[in-house]
Amino acid sequence: MSTSRGDTPERSRRYWLKAASVSVAAGTVAACGKWGDDQSACAASDVREWALIADVIVVGSGAAGTCAAIEARAAGCDVLVLEMLDGLGGATGMSDGVVYLGGGTPIQKACGFEDSVEDMYQYIVAAGPVHPHQDKVQLYCESSLEHFAWLVKHGVPFTDKFFDDTGLPMNGESLYYSGNELVYPFREMSRPAPRGHVTSGVGGAGGHRLMEALLASAGQLGVVYKNNQAVKRLVQASDGRVLGVMLEQDGKPIYYRAKRGVVLAAGGFVHNRDMVKLFAPELHDISVPWGSAGDQGLGILMGMGAGAAAIRMNQALIGVTAYPPANVLKGIIVNAHGQRYMPEESYYCLVGHETAVHQRGQAWLITDADSAYPQEDTRLPEVAKANFLEELETQLKIPQGALLATTNYYNEYAKYGEDPLFQKHPRYIAPLIKPPFRAYDLNISKASYPHLTCGGLHTRNSSQVVSIWGDDIGGLYAAGRTASGLPAAPCIGNGISVGDATFFGRQAGKSVASNSQA
Numbered sequence: 001m002s003t004s005r006g007d008t009p010e011r012s013r014r015y016w017l018k019a020a021s022v023s024v025a026a027g028t029v030a031a032c033g034k035w036g037d038d039q040s041a042c043a044a045s046d047v048r049e050w051a052l053i054a055d056v057i058v059v060g061s062g063a064a065g066t067c068a069a070i071e072a073r074a075a076g077c078d079v080l081v082l083e084m085l086d087g088l089g090g091a092t093g094m095s096d097g098v099v100y101l102g103g104g105t106p107i108q109k110a111c112g113f114e115d116s117v118e119d120m121y122q123y124i125v126a127a128g129p130v131h132p133h134q135d136k137v138q139l140y141c142e143s144s145l146e147h148f149a150w151l152v153k154h155g156v157p158f159t160d161k162f163f164d165d166t167g168l169p170m171n172g173e174s175l176y177y178s179g180n181e182l183v184y185p186f187r188e189m190s191r192p193a194p195r196g197h198v199t200s201g202v203g204g205a206g207g208h209r210l211m212e213a214l215l216a217s218a219g220q221l222g223v224v225y226k227n228n229q230a231v232k233r234l235v236q237a238s239d240g241r242v243l244g245v246m247l248e249q250d251g252k253p254i255y256y257r258a259k260r261g262v263v264l265a266a267g268g269f270v271h272n273r274d275m276v277k278l279f280a281p282e283l284h285d286i287s288v289p290w291g292s293a294g295d296q297g298l299g300i301l302m303g304m305g306a307g308a309a310a311i312r313m314n315q316a317l318i319g320v321t322a323y324p325p326a327n328v329l330k331g332i333i334v335n336a337h338g339q340r341y342m343p344e345e346s347y348y349c350l351v352g353h354e355t356a357v358h359q360r361g362q363a364w365l366i367t368d369a370d371s372a373y374p375q376e377d378t379r380l381p382e383v384a385k386a387n388f389l390e391e392l393e394t395q396l397k398i399p400q401g402a403l404l405a406t407t408n409y410y411n412e413y414a415k416y417g418e419d420p421l422f423q424k425h426p427r428y429i430a431p432l433i434k435p436p437f438r439a440y441d442l443n444i445s446k447a448s449y450p451h452l453t454c455g456g457l458h459t460r461n462s463s464q465v466v467s468i469w470g471d472d473i474g475g476l477y478a479a480g481r482t483a484s485g486l487p488a489a490p491c492i493g494n495g496i497s498v499g500d501a502t503f504f505g506r507q508a509g510k511s512v513a514s515n516s517q518a
């Protein structure tokens with residue numbers, strides 16, 4: 001492979017750390033396109049000269065792109081990764097780095113937990129969206145042990161320590177319940193097991209450690225990274241095969257040839273506000289778009305420009321975090337009618353999804369004196385406080401008597417450690433009787449609701465991109481949030497997006513390497 005700018009992997013790797021601190025504001029990326037730009041594929045017949053030729057071109061340097069690159073390189077291909085930002089690593093590098101894995105990983109076993117492929121599959125299918133991509137879920141669960149071993153082989157650090165609390169492990173533990181496995185009714189649908197695998201370290205930054213390891217491994221294998229390279233369009237032959245990519249240099253198009261194919265691993269579109277309004281309007285007014293500045297939807301638009309189907313585009317992970325401390329989960333979450341609508345200890349993306357989508361974005365966490373946040377904890381805005389629940393419901397404009405009735409009913413059983421309505425776990429049940437009573441706002445535009453898009457290009461298990469007519473688009477693969485994969489609404493647990501991106505990124509790398517097109 002020849003390169004015109006000569007960025008070595010070593011040089012490029014130093015820059016990826018910057019990606020983690022890149023501004024999340026959409027408008028900060030001068031190089032990116034916007035909805036309405038022409039992302040249609042260029043005709044190969046118009047290309048006069050290829051500025052660069054590689055076996056495989058990967059668009060995007062996050063988890064999906066880097067795992068694709070490693071696999072393609074390991075299969076003997078020249079691999080070029082193009083990254084539009086200054087730094088490498090994408091949203092993955094900013095993330096908590098939790099990977100959802102199970103079926104009896106060495107860490108699960110060492111920490112004394114039994115798990116099976118069937119239990120993992122049952123849980124994902126039961127807790128997740130209607131009509132999930134069952135074939136992808138099955139492959140992912142069946143491959144989970146092998147995928148864990150692969151991550152370890154590529155230097156991703158884990159420890160045999162279990163974290164037995166709410167929230168994210170912060171003190172070097174690598175295993176925790178990252179989803180709804182212990183929450184009713186899911187704990188009765190499949191045998192619960194902790195499946196959140198997080199790189200070991202202190203104080204978060206798990207995604208940083210994950211990407212550091214993967215980028216180092218890719219560099220050692222000889223994958224070439226070029227940063228500040230925003231891919232604009234694909235190049236397509238008259239028979240539909242994707243032959244390369246188009247970028248712009250000094251306002252002029254330049255073309256890079258990919259002899260075996262192109263992998264689109266360019267993240268999602270949460271920072272392309274026009275796309276969000278068009279494809280996932282219910283997300284538009286939610287408080288915290290979550291992703292790197294590269295989440296502009298360009299990979300999806302380029303795929304569509306080559307005839308790919310984009311599916312489930314309104315799907316999203318929407319979170320709202322009340323815990324830790326676990327103590328506040330002894331409170332109750334009520335909607336505008338003063339009604340509870342789910343077990344309060346549910347995974348925070350389940351609470352976020354339910355509240356944003358099914359409760360019109362309006363709800364409160366109600367606590368008494370024993371379940372209130374410590375005064376210095378201001379994560380949820382406190383919007384009402386009163387010595388009597390009647391006063392609290394008046395302040396919140398909840399219909400008269402509704403909050404009182406809900407609380408009385410809850411207390412009636414809570415004093416016995418029971419919750420007949422939602423089977424909340426007994427460790428989070430206590431009657432709400434000690435004033436003052438408080439209401440914390442869970443409104444989608446006021447509380448912190450991190451969210452990211454899950455819709456994307458339609459792909460097969462091999463990460464092969466599928467056209468709107470159901471045919472394979474030769475030479476085109478996609479993975480991570482550029483594709484529609486395991487993550488969907490509601491989200492089943494932290495780690496499902498990075499798990500999907502790393503695994504189906506690998507699938508893309510293997511597939512493109514075995515593609516014989518020249």
Ligand SMILES: Cc1cc2nc3c(=O)[nH]c(=O)nc-3n(C[C@H](O)[C@H](O)[C@H](O)COP(=O)(O)OP(=O)(O)OC[C@H]3O[C@@H](n4cnc5c(N)ncnc54)[C@H](O)[C@@H]3O)c2cc1C
Pocket residue numbers: 059060061062063064065082083084085088089090091092093094095096097098099100229230231232265266267268290291292293294295296298299452479480481482494495496497498499501
């Ligand atoms: C703070 C935070 C915490 C999170 N924690 C977790 C977690 O613990 N577990 C989990 O499963 N999920 C988590 N997520 C979500 C998860 O990190 C992402 O969904 C996932 O990492 C996406 O991986 P990816 O490879 O698809 O995209 P990315 O990692 O975002 O990589 C895509 C790359 O493509 C580049 N790119 C885009 N367009 C172009 C173009 N036209 N040309 C060239 N390059 C381009 C981007 O700049 C970017 O670097 C978190 C997200 C955030 C923001």
